[in-house]
Amino acid sequence: MRELDKEGRSPRYIAFISLVTLVFLIFIGRLFAIQILEASKYEERALQNRIRTNIIKATRGEIYDRNGKLLAKNITGYMLVHYATKQIDSTDTKILREIQSFNMDQIRERLSKEKKSRQEKLLETIIDIKKISELTGYTTDYIITRFFKQPRIGTDKSILVIEDLDKNIALKAIEKIDNNRIDIVEYNKRFYPEDSIASHVIGNVKPIDEKEYEKLKEEGYQNTDLIGKKGVEKQYDKEMKGQDGVENVEVDAKGNTIRRLENTDSIAGKSIYLSIDLELQKYMTKAFEGKSGAFIAMEAKTGKIITFVSYPEISLNLLSSRIPDAQWNELVNSKSKPLVNKGIAGLYPPGSTYKAVTGSAILESGISPYESVVSTGQYRYKGLVFRDSSKSGNGVTNFNKSIEQSVNTYYYVFSQKAGLDNVIKYSKEFGIGEKTGIDIPGELPGTLPTPEWKKKRFKNSKNPGDRTWLPGDLINMSIGQGYVLTTPLQIASVYQIIANNGIMMKPTVVDKFMLYNGQMEVNKPQVVRKINISDKTLKLMQNALRLPVIGYGGTAKILKFNDLAVSAKTGTAQNTGFRDHHSWIAGYFPSDNPEIVFVSIVEGGGYGGTASGNMARIFIEKYRELERAKKNAAAAEAAKKQEQNNQNTLNNQNLQNNQNEQNNITVQNNGRRKKRGRR
Numbered sequence: 001m002r003e004l005d006k007e008g009r010s011p012r013y014i015a016f017i018s019l020v021t022l023v024f025l026i027f028i029g030r031l032f033a034i035q036i037l038e039a040s041k042y043e044e045r046a047l048q049n050r051i052r053t054n055i056i057k058a059t060r061g062e063i064y065d066r067n068g069k070l071l072a073k074n075i076t077g078y079m080l081v082h083y084a085t086k087q088i089d090s091t092d093t094k095i096l097r098e099i100q101s102f103n104m105d106q107i108r109e110r111l112s113k114e115k116k117s118r119q120e121k122l123l124e125t126i127i128d129i130k131k132i133s134e135l136t137g138y139t140t141d142y143i144i145t146r147f148f149k150q151p152r153i154g155t156d157k158s159i160l161v162i163e164d165l166d167k168n169i170a171l172k173a174i175e176k177i178d179n180n181r182i183d184i185v186e187y188n189k190r191f192y193p194e195d196s197i198a199s200h201v202i203g204n205v206k207p208i209d210e211k212e213y214e215k216l217k218e219e220g221y222q223n224t225d226l227i228g229k230k231g232v233e234k235q236y237d238k239e240m241k242g243q244d245g246v247e248n249v250e251v252d253a254k255g256n257t258i259r260r261l262e263n264t265d266s267i268a269g270k271s272i273y274l275s276i277d278l279e280l281q282k283y284m285t286k287a288f289e290g291k292s293g294a295f296i297a298m299e300a301k302t303g304k305i306i307t308f309v310s311y312p313e314i315s316l317n318l319l320s321s322r323i324p325d326a327q328w329n330e331l332v333n334s335k336s337k338p339l340v341n342k343g344i345a346g347l348y349p350p351g352s353t354y355k356a357v358t359g360s361a362i363l364e365s366g367i368s369p370y371e372s373v374v375s376t377g378q379y380r381y382k383g384l385v386f387r388d389s390s391k392s393g394n395g396v397t398n399f400n401k402s403i404e405q406s407v408n409t410y411y412y413v414f415s416q417k418a419g420l421d422n423v424i425k426y427s428k429e430f431g432i433g434e435k436t437g438i439d440i441p442g443e444l445p446g447t448l449p450t451p452e453w454k455k456k457r458f459k460n461s462k463n464p465g466d467r468t469w470l471p472g473d474l475i476n477m478s479i480g481q482g483y484v485l486t487t488p489l490q491i492a493s494v495y496q497i498i499a500n501n502g503i504m505m506k507p508t509v510v511d512k513f514m515l516y517n518g519q520m521e522v523n524k525p526q527v528v529r530k531i532n533i534s535d536k537t538l539k540l541m542q543n544a545l546r547l548p549v550i551g552y553g554g555t556a557k558i559l560k561f562n563d564l565a566v567s568a569k570t571g572t573a574q575n576t577g578f579r580d581h582h583s584w585i586a587g588y589f590p591s592d593n594p595e596i597v598f599v600s601i602v603e604g605g606g607y608g609g610t611a612s613g614n615m616a617r618i619f620i621e622k623y624r625e626l627e628r629a630k631k632n633a634a635a636a637e638a639a640k641k642q643e644q645n646n647q648n649t650l651n652n653q654n655l656q657n658n659q660n661e662q663n664n665i666t667v668q669n670n671g672r673r674k675k676r677g678r679r
Contacts, residue, residue, distance in 0.1 A: 058242030077189025203231020354480030
């Protein structure tokens with residue numbers, strides 16, 4: 001046998017043939033699997049490649065005041081989006097900043113020092129950054145920061161470079177874009193016709209961020225959505241957002257639409273009618289010019305808020321757009337804190353407005369309203385001196401006089417007799433130390449101090465005595481000073497409870513919703529609870545709260561009207577950071593059948609009966625003016641309808657008379673014909 005034939009049958013030859021055969025069989029098997037076994041799967045993928053799914057954005061619901069005046073609507077906005085965005089790290093960013101002012105030859109020369117993969121990535125990125133800067137006028141430095149910080153979203157790795165592009169710039173840029181990685185995208189931008197009016201109630205929207213998207217994408221949110229950030233816009237975002245639709249289109253290899261397939265229509269979001277009265281809101285906002293603080297008015301029996309001013313207010317159109325860094329820093333660092341909703345997140349010592357709470361605790365503990373103390377101008381307790389509201393004192397004082405003239409000594413003495421447990425118990429009954437549950441996000445619960453609270457609050461203090469509850473803590477707390485802190489809305493809720501005979505209502509700013517089909521859903525008033533305070537105590541408190549307005553030594557005489565009974569309590573609260581005390585007033589009207597509860601705080605405004613008392617008075621005057629106008633308009637409309645009805649009745653009567661006359665003539669004519677026939 002030849003050596004060549006022997007070599008062909010060697011083990012290496014056999015192994016080679018076996019390997020080739022195995023590879024061939026694998027290819028045949030895979031081909032069989034693709035063409036036969038998995039044919040349907042790849043057919044579906046091919047179909048998906050030519051079927052494109054587009055999202056049909058739902059129209060966001062609008063916001064109106066209680067009378068149907070527009071407060072928030074949608075307009076067309078423009079944003080610049082970059083697609084297929086390369087991921088860059090801090091080193092890449094440093095190089096981009098280095099080469100941002102280079103020409104293309106200098107850029108290529110600098111990048112030649114880097115690895116090929118980095119060269120290609122940074123060359124593409126800097127070209128796009130320069131193009132975006134050229135199109136929009138934004139600095140390359142700003143755009144580099146966006147490329148570095150913005151998350152890459154979706155399969156197309158897109159980033160939002162400029163979230164609110166000027167319309168004129170956007171329209172000019174669209175004509176000049178020659179890069180398929182850069183696009184100007186239209187979106188439903190929010191516009192607020194009244195700008196800063198009721199800003200802390202309405203809130204604002206901004207593009208959804210990465211964390212929000214990851215949390216909400218299962219609920220139908222898209223990475224290009226606007227989402228509520230504050231106020232009603234945030235609280236009711238899902239209701240106003242609506243439901244996006246889906247459009248399936250068949251496209252060719254170039255992405256051109258061939259035909260439209262089955263679609264799912266979008267459903268517009270609900271529109272919201274606030275309980276806020278725009279005219280009252282604007283009037284009270286103007287009244288706060290030059291001051292800072294809050295004013296809230298609500299319906300006593302429903303809890304629906306008709307006025308909610310947190311001053312300074314802030315431009316909602318500014319918040320919903322891109323805010324320059326300098327302007328944002330100015331807002332953040334402003335001493336007047338325009339970004340804080342003072343009505344629900346401003347924490348203040350309530351001062352003497354708190355005496356309605358402490359006074360109820362004293363009466364509920366069994367102390368007679370006729371028991372009295374002697375006010376000398378100061379109260380001494382174990383070497384400590386606590387001042388009264390009047391330096392010379394108020395003399396013999398019982399419960400009624402303590403409310404009328406705001407006599408501190410009465411509360412110093414009788415709060416200790418009632419006991420700490422009772423004061424805390426009834427403070428809780430009135431909702432102190434807990435949120436009211438208003439339908440605006442960001443509410444704070446305030447502070448109801450207790451021995452346990454103090455121990456925890458000062459647990460890290462080097463002085464063990466700081467953690468001990470002292471008699472002086474209760475004495476200060478009894479007049480709304482010391483550690484007790486409340487929001488203006490909590491104090492409004494206290495007086496709402498008193499005005500409503502012990503029934504606590506949940507405060508709300510939304511009156512009703514309008515669905516896409518025009519159907520209305522009323523946001524019904526919600527009872528929180530009937531507080532555990534006797535009717536006798538409530539009646540005594542209601543009677544006493546008339547005295548600051550009509551009493552000889554009353555602190556709220558500014559609210560005395562000849563034809564309207566108002567109940568109120570003033571407060572002057574010590575504070576730090578202001579040259580004068582905070583000015584408070586809280587109350588309701590009419591006293592015998594309360595309709596409206598109000599509260600005002602003017603930061604650093606001084607005496608409660610002056611700064612805040614004036615706020616309450618101008619509110620009441622404006623409210624009554626508007627109510628008279630509504631009644632007159634209603635009466636005029638009723639008179640017009642009555643006149644129309646009378647005219648219709650007269651016309652019908654005339655028509656009937658004419659018909660009767662015509663009938664008589666017809667009868668007479670018929671009679672004559674019959675007579676002629678007989679002849």
